[in-house]
Amino acid sequence: MRIVLTAQPMYSHLVPLVLPVARLLRDAGHDVAVATGVQVAEHVENAGLRAIRLPNALSMGQLATDPACAGLGKVPDAMRTDRGRRTIGATPEVFAHNFIGVLGRRFAADLLERLDEQRPDLIVHEATEFGGYLAARVLGIPQAVLDIGPMAPHDTPEVLAELNGLRAAVDLPEIDDPLDPLRGFRASLVPEVYYPEHARLDSAHHYRAPQRRPERLDPEIAALPDDRPMVLASLGSNAPMILGERPQLLETIVEALGEMPVTAVAAIGADRAPRDWAGPRPDNVHLTPFVQQSTLLPAVDAFITHGGFNSTLESFGAGVPMVAVPMFAEQPGNAARIAELGAGLRLNVEDVTTASLREALQRVLDEPRHRARARGVQREMLALPPLPTIADDLVAHAS
Incomplete structure (x- = not known):
């Protein structure tokens, strides 16, 4: 054929x-x-x-x-x-x-x-x-x-x-x-x-969903402290092209993570080296241009995401609850659906402050229902x- x-x-x-x-x-x-x-x-x-x-x-x-x-x-x-x-x-x-x-x-x-x-x-x-x-x-x-x-x-x-x-x-x-x-x-x-x-x-x-080619996790990420919840933050690959304010948004995310009792990994963009990062550098936040997202997700407790479909799919596939910060295209719809299913919370990009992000992330970490719902969707995907x-x-x- x-x-x-x-x-x-x-x-x-x-x-x-x-x-x-x-x-x-x-x-x-x-x-x-x-x-x-x-x-x-x-x-x-x-x-x-x-x-x-x-x-x-x-x-x-x-x-x-x-x-x-x-x-x-x-x-x-x-x-x-x-x-x-x-x-x-x-x-x-x-x-x-x-x-x-x-x-x-x-x-x-x-x-x-x-x-x-x-x-x-x-x-x-x-x-x-x-x-x-x-x-x-x-x-x-x-x-x-x-x-x-x-x-x-x-x-x-x-x-x-x-x-x-x-x-x-x-x-x-x-x-x-x-x-x-x-x-x-x-x-x-x-x-x-x-x-x-x-x-x-x-x-x-x-x-x-098809399994991606196995990737080795960055050894620096593997060696991060394991005495606190692990949080991943990534806004995807298309955001720099569409939203000129992405660096400011990332700075807010990194600052909020730095004020919380978590260990965090923040992907700041493939075109931005950590040594050139002009934003905050809290000790508990590991900055990286790129992260092996599908490899790392099963090992994290919460995911701050832009709500792109591929990231949403990977997060549900790993059973990880989300704080979704949608910006454009279908991302607001995905973020709304995440919240409707109870698998996380949604924050519009214009509403993101260090305080609002801290509150949303803490709720996702503290309230078991978010992880339970994410795991429920994960089981349906596995079937x-x-x-x-x-x-x-x-x-x-x-x-």
Whole structure:
């Protein structure tokens, strides 16, 4: 079977799930290619897969920060270079216009041109990439979704309007269901309980997240004192690009941790050496540019996170309660769901002070219910079928 997978040209959209699924399908004997922007195509080829390079595919980061893209997307003022520090979630209008109307349209045009020569039997696209959805509808072939962002605002009038605009451009009939791209086959790495009831679909397939390649924990972290609770703090890899106030936020986090009876590890960013850190340096906080997050999480008592889906998934997989400080995209939705499930607390970035963060973290450490709920979701994840079973399921769907 000839299968094409598609992903936005962003590392976090491509590498954690799309590439593992592509490898599973290839290993099952199928002819597999991954279509994405030229910016990240090397990750596809480094994984031993064939890349379909789409020259006009843009990322959300480019829409937000590249002067050449000025006027293409709807980017809130607080996400531009002169922004202040406040939470900017994936509003339906911004999500629909950018991911469908701009990014999806450009992606689909390139993809349809490339697929004109060789028609696939199935297109599998990640949930924020709509060019693959449109190409499948144009070609009249099955499509499936890898849900890398369960809290994205799919079920909205704004999404429906942009989907119909996308379809009208290629003479497809109008639809009345904004969840049309998800209806056929939606694959998820979180159990059904993670989804609010209104977002649960009959097309849903849930799988256990793939195990990452084993990493050796930094020996300096392993040697940190073990007489107090261990806390990890990380705001992810995309925050420096989107929020100019990230250093100030990190300083607040480090300062709050320094005032608490904990041992902490704070990831300050791959481009920022600890020796150049101008913020506070409390004795109980280990500063590092990068941390082996999935390796360390099972050994910590609480996690201060930006609420990105990959970090949320890893934390639930380790049964670790969270203090979520969302900033942009789907992070506010993930943070809200963490709090609704009782697996931690949410603080909006504009509300973070040393005092508010200390209070939230102390509650997460002191109240057993947060860890109990995180462990409950962890057990549900452990009961899911392993990801390799997705290969047979996708083939059955396409057949």
